Amino acid sequence: MSKILIVYYSRTGNTEKMAMVIAEGIKTVQGTEVEVKYQATPEELTSYDAVVIGTPTYHHDMSLDMKNLFEESAVKNINLKDKVGAAFGSYGWSGEAPRLVLEIMKNKFQMRTIEPGFLIKYEPDQKDLEKCREFGKKIAEEITLRT
Numbered sequence: 001m002s003k004i005l006i007v008y009y010s011r012t013g014n015t016e017k018m019a020m021v022i023a024e025g026i027k028t029v030q031g032t033e034v035e036v037k038y039q040a041t042p043e044e045l046t047s048y049d050a051v052v053i054g055t056p057t058y059h060h061d062m063s064l065d066m067k068n069l070f071e072e073s074a075v076k077n078i079n080l081k082d083k084v085g086a087a088f089g090s091y092g093w094s095g096e097a098p099r100l101v102l103e104i105m106k107n108k109f110q111m112r113t114i115e116p117g118f119l120i121k122y123e124p125d126q127k128d129l130e131k132c133r134e135f136g137k138k139i140a141e142e143i144t145l146r147t
């Protein structure tokens with residue numbers, strides 16, 4: 001059974017909507033278990049096979065919560081090597097956050113990233129939510145192949 005964690009931040013609810021439906025998509029694939037959390041400790045990350053981070057882009061950047069999570073994980077020498085990493089988020093016009101998350105996962109923590117990051121502009125509509133479900137399914141399928 002592959003264990004997947006989705007940890008997300010959302011100020012106005014758009015990335016949260018994505019997170020819930022991505023989790024539904026993951027659940028459609030047999031052999032995967034998913035947990036969705038608003039906050040996680042660095043130590044918690046080690047109990048999963050895959051870490052999926054959801055963060056909107058504010059001021060051309062990822063959320064402060066995610067920066068803190070990465071910084072704390074680095075300071076504590078948390079070993080995430082070879083875990084699968086993926087990133088998504090809502091954005092308005094530039095959407096840098098998921099790419100920045102993947103960059104850190106890959107370069108600092110030597111995680112095996114699923115690229116590119118997944119973006120939805122502002123609030124997801126029905127069609128966007130279908131894409132979220134597909135993204136979740138894709139993550140789960142990749143993980144069952146890689147683990």
Ligand SMILES: Cc1cc2nc3c(=O)[nH]c(=O)nc-3n(C[C@H](O)[C@H](O)[C@H](O)COP(=O)(O)O)c2cc1C
Pocket residue numbers: 009010011012013014015016056057058059060061090091092093094095096121122123
């Ligand atoms: C103060 C502020 C700054 C923002 N900066 C950016 C930005 O630099 N790039 C971008 O693509 N979107 C930017 N946005 C748009 C948000 O990413 C967008 O509203 C998104 O849907 C918020 O997601 P959330 O509901 O999960 O918090 C900004 C929004 C606000 C209010």
